[in-house]
Amino acid sequence: MASTVTKQTPSSFVGTSKVVETSYPLIDNDPHFKRVIRYARTSDYVAGAASAAFAPAALYALERLAPSHVGRGGFAKAMRLAGFIGLAGGFLYFYQRSALRFYGATENAREVEMDMREMVAKVKAGEPLYGQSRLSPHLQGVAARQSRYSALFFSTVPWFNFVNHNQHGVDTAKYYQQAERELEAERVAGGN
Numbered sequence: 001m002a003s004t005v006t007k008q009t010p011s012s013f014v015g016t017s018k019v020v021e022t023s024y025p026l027i028d029n030d031p032h033f034k035r036v037i038r039y040a041r042t043s044d045y046v047a048g049a050a051s052a053a054f055a056p057a058a059l060y061a062l063e064r065l066a067p068s069h070v071g072r073g074g075f076a077k078a079m080r081l082a083g084f085i086g087l088a089g090g091f092l093y094f095y096q097r098s099a100l101r102f103y104g105a106t107e108n109a110r111e112v113e114m115d116m117r118e119m120v121a122k123v124k125a126g127e128p129l130y131g132q133s134r135l136s137p138h139l140q141g142v143a144a145r146q147s148r149y150s151a152l153f154f155s156t157v158p159w160f161n162f163v164n165h166n167q168h169g170v171d172t173a174k175y176y177q178q179a180e181r182e183l184e185a186e187r188v189a190g191g192n
Contacts, residue, residue, distance in 0.1 A: 019169055020149070022104035027115045029169035030148045031102040032130070033160045039111050040098040047097055052090025055082040092154050099151035116178060123179035129172055131164035140165035 019026060028035070059082040063075060070078070101108035122129055133140055143163035150159040166172070 020103065024101075024104040024106065024108050025112055026102075026104040026170055027108060027111055028102045030144050030150075030161050030165075030167065031099060032164065033162050036095060036098045036102065036151075039101070039114060040094065041110070044094050044097045048090040048094025050090075051093040052086040055086035055089065058082075092158055095160075096151045096154050103149065103151070116175070119172075119175040120179045120182060123175050124183065128164075128166070129175060130166050130168065133164040135163060135165075141167060144168075 019029065031039075056079055059078060068075070097106075100106045101111045119129055135143065140163060143161070144165050144167035147159055147161040147163070148167075148169070150157075150161070153159070
């Protein structure tokens with residue numbers, strides 16, 4: 001029985017973060033950049049690509065409908081700028097759609113299941129749930145407070161979480177309890 005007990009890492013902050021009431025379960029109120037990208041759905045990629053294509057397509061259409069008669073090379077420069085703006089906007093839209101599922105703002109059943117599998121596997125392997133950090137607990141807290149729910153403010157300040165910390169607004173006990181249930185089931189199945 002002692003081999004199935006898992007240790008929960010101590011919290012690096014005092015207090016809790018605000019949890020917004022939503023229709024779907026909160027997975028993480030400050031997901032790491034890589035995690036948001038990894039959990040993205042195909043529909044997020046399609047929406048981001050469509051958003052990215054809009055700016056250059058709109059500029060091209062306007063140039064055909066009402067020519068600007070810019071000098072040599074002027075339209076190419078405008079298209080490059082529109083392409084960059086489109087790519088930046090498309091990426092932010094793609095990222096925000098994926099991040100909103102972590103917040104529970106949109107339907108997230110697939111992400112809840114992926115989160116449980118990923119975290120339980122980390123518990124079983126004895127790894128920290130949210131990765132190792134070289135920052136002090138104080139700086140982890142500062143980073144968490146600066147990027148929590150940041151995807152909701154992308155229209156003004158695009159801000160991402162690149163810091164591993166354990167301040168994510170969820171009770172991590174559910175991962176440890178599920179890992180213990182699975183380890184116990186494996187032990188019972190192995191004993192038969």
